Amino acid sequence: MRDLTLPEICFIACKYIGFGLLVARWVITGDAIGFFLMLFMLCMVLLRWLVPKLSYTVIVDVMACAIFFPFGMGLALFSAMYYRKYWTILGLGVFYMDLHMGAIGALAGLAGFFLGQWEKSRVRGFKGRDAQAERYYELEDLQTDLQTATAQVERMTVVSERARIAREIHDNAGHEIVAAYMSLQVARDGLDGADTSALELYDAALQRLEKGAEKIREAVHNLAPVTTLGVEAMRNICGDFPGAKVEFKSFGDTNHVPVHIWGVLEACINETLTNALRHAKPKIINVNLDATPKLVRLCVENHVVSKRRTTFGNGLRNLRYRAASVGGSLTIDQGEKYRVVCVIPIRSEVP
Amino acid sequence: MTVFKYAFIRGIKSPASLILNCAMPLALIILNPDIGFGPLAAEQNRLPFLVALLIIFGGFYVARSIQIDKMDGTIIRILAGPVTMRSYLVQNFLSAMIPMTVLSIIIGILGFALNGWELYFAVGLTICYAFLAATSIGLSFVWSCLFKDKEASSAVFAVLITMVATLSGLMLPFSMLPRFLQYIGALFPAQWANRSLEAIVEYGLSGQFWLGILAMFLFTVAFLLYGGKRRLV
Numbered sequence: 001m002r003d004l005t006l007p008e009i010c011f012i013a014c015k016y017i018g019f020g021l022l023v024a025r026w027v028i029t030g031d032a033i034g035f036f037l038m039l040f041m042l043c044m045v046l047l048r049w050l051v052p053k054l055s056y057t058v059i060v061d062v063m064a065c066a067i068f069f070p071f072g073m074g075l076a077l078f079s080a081m082y083y084r085k086y087w088t089i090l091g092l093g094v095f096y097m098d099l100h101m102g103a104i105g106a107l108a109g110l111a112g113f114f115l116g117q118w119e120k121s122r123v124r125g126f127k128g129r130d131a132q133a134e135r136y137y138e139l140e141d142l143q144t145d146l147q148t149a150t151a152q153v154e155r156m157t158v159v160s161e162r163a164r165i166a167r168e169i170h171d172n173a174g175h176e177i178v179a180a181y182m183s184l185q186v187a188r189d190g191l192d193g194a195d196t197s198a199l200e201l202y203d204a205a206l207q208r209l210e211k212g213a214e215k216i217r218e219a220v221h222n223l224a225p226v227t228t229l230g231v232e233a234m235r236n237i238c239g240d241f242p243g244a245k246v247e248f249k250s251f252g253d254t255n256h257v258p259v260h261i262w263g264v265l266e267a268c269i270n271e272t273l274t275n276a277l278r279h280a281k282p283k284i285i286n287v288n289l290d291a292t293p294k295l296v297r298l299c300v301e302n303h304v305v306s307k308r309r310t311t312f313g314n315g316l317r318n319l320r321y322r323a324a325s326v327g328g329s330l331t332i333d334q335g336e337k338y339r340v341v342c343v344i345p346i347r348s349e350v351p
Numbered sequence: 352m353t354v355f356k357y358a359f360i361r362g363i364k365s366p367a368s369l370i371l372n373c374a375m376p377l378a379l380i381i382l383n384p385d386i387g388f389g390p391l392a393a394e395q396n397r398l399p400f401l402v403a404l405l406i407i408f409g410g411f412y413v414a415r416s417i418q419i420d421k422m423d424g425t426i427i428r429i430l431a432g433p434v435t436m437r438s439y440l441v442q443n444f445l446s447a448m449i450p451m452t453v454l455s456i457i458i459g460i461l462g463f464a465l466n467g468w469e470l471y472f473a474v475g476l477t478i479c480y481a482f483l484a485a486t487s488i489g490l491s492f493v494w495s496c497l498f499k500d501k502e503a504s505s506a507v508f509a510v511l512i513t514m515v516a517t518l519s520g521l522m523l524p525f526s527m528l529p530r531f532l533q534y535i536g537a538l539f540p541a542q543w544a545n546r547s548l549e550a551i552v553e554y555g556l557s558g559q560f561w562l563g564i565l566a567m568f569l570f571t572v573a574f575l576l577y578g579g580k581r582r583l584v
Contacts, residue, residue, distance in 0.1 A: 032562065039569040042573050046572075050576050
């Protein structure tokens with residue numbers, strides 16, 4: 001059970017005093033109604049203790065006191081004002097003929113009002129601190145995400161560069177050397193009458209060239225990355241996604257999309273697919289990637305719209321920051337379809 | 352309703368519960384047919400008051416399954432399943448309330464059929480006993496929350512019930528008690544049961560009778576709310 005706060009302790013103490021006064025009145029007057037009032041109010045207090053959301057039931061206390069037990073109005077108003085049901089002050093109307101009782105009721109109500117305000121300001125302070133803590137943890141979360149993303153981009157850059165070098169060697173140097181080797185092999189048939197020592201030298205050079213071509217082929221094979229990159233990586237993510245069928249379509253030339261943008265797009269596709277499965281459980285999810293020379297647009301959509309409006313949770317909020325960090329944007333459309341669109345401009349490296 | 356089923360079976364199979372809830376009240380009603388009516392009848396025949404005392408005991412013991420569950424750790428295993436504390440308490444309350452209500456009805460029917468009670472008297476007695484049983488079961492719930500040890504709980508309850516029986520007027524006529532003791536006794540539901548019984552014996556289903564019933568109802572609500580809030584585990 002949670003610890004009671006000081007305003008709550010004061011509230012409970014004042015209620016005990018109120019109950020004590022009711023008991024005293026009951027003993028002095030011998031009026032059984034006083035006993036029933038006590039018992040009834042005890043039940044209501046226990047009910048509000050059991051279910052704190054039922055604080056509005058103080059209205060029942062005030063009404064019962066107004067109709068049956070006017071002398072308990074002070075205690076009822078005290079609770080009602082503490083729970084900020086201000087209009088119950090109208091209950092004081094039952095004392096229009098008895099100013100003394102009216103004054104006691106008003107004072108009890110005022111005491112309840114001040115205690116309620118005290119508790120409210122305390123709760124407001126806690127809420128403010130909670131909001132600050134939440135913002136702090138969100139920023140920390142974002143920082144961790146960005147650090148992870150930076151490391152990922154670094155890895156992808158390395159892999160991408162290796163792939164480019166492998167492609168360059170294979171497409172340019174590799175082809176040239178193989179072509180030269182084949183030309184030299186053809187030329188060897190025309191040199192049958194030449195000097196023997198020159199022919200031996202020629203054959204040795206040919207063998208070394210053959211070994212060189214083989215080593216280039218091996219180097220290209222070793223340099224080529226095992227992991228997929230870019231559009232292939234996205235296709236793999238969609239294909240391997242469990243729980244729903246994901247239809248991936250790509251349009252335009254994606255070769256000129258920089259590596260750091262692929263990092264953002266991959267994070268985006270992972271997050272949105274997981275979110276779709278968690279909240280909407282669709283059977284089919286469509287993923288469209290459009291690449292133009294100026295921008296790249298990723299759209300993830302499904303036909304199942306959750307009844308609860310989606311707000312930007314931590315994952316989507318961080319994605320939004322990441323998209324913004326590369327000059328892009330992330331938007332959610334919850335019309336007939338649920339759609340997440342990420343648009344990122346492609347900036348020319350050389351101005 | 353699995354909890355209800357097993358609590359019900361356990362409640363009615365217990366020998367103490369059988370004696371307190373069936374044998375003794377029914378024997379008292381059957382063996383004492385001469386209940387007088389009218390002024391001073393309450394002081395001449397204490398039978399309905401003794402039965403009320405037995406019902407307090409019976410209600411308390413029939414609802415002790417919660418305490419037993421708490422002692423042997425069964426409650427932890429039950430609450431580990433898809434059973435909420437509220438549902439557990441409601442099912443236990445029902446399982447204890449049904450036999451006690453049936454007993455009250457049987458007492459009314461037997462009195463009406465065998466002992467020649469007036470209809471209003473039989474009905475009033477049945478209502479009074481049923482509400483008293485509900486209050487007693489509510490008290491048992493509160494008791495289960497307050498005590499961790501079964502023996503200590505029984506010992507303190509025995510002391511309390513002796514005090515309650517004296518102060519409430521169930522053992523000796525209420526009017527014989529000093530005034531301040533009457534006020535203290537009013538804090539226990541048994542005194543309101545006593546007032547209802549006195550009212551029905553002497554004046555029939557009067558306002559005083561319904562006032563006692565209302566008090567017992569409010570006590571039951573208060574006990575159940577308190578018992579429902581306090582954690583058992």
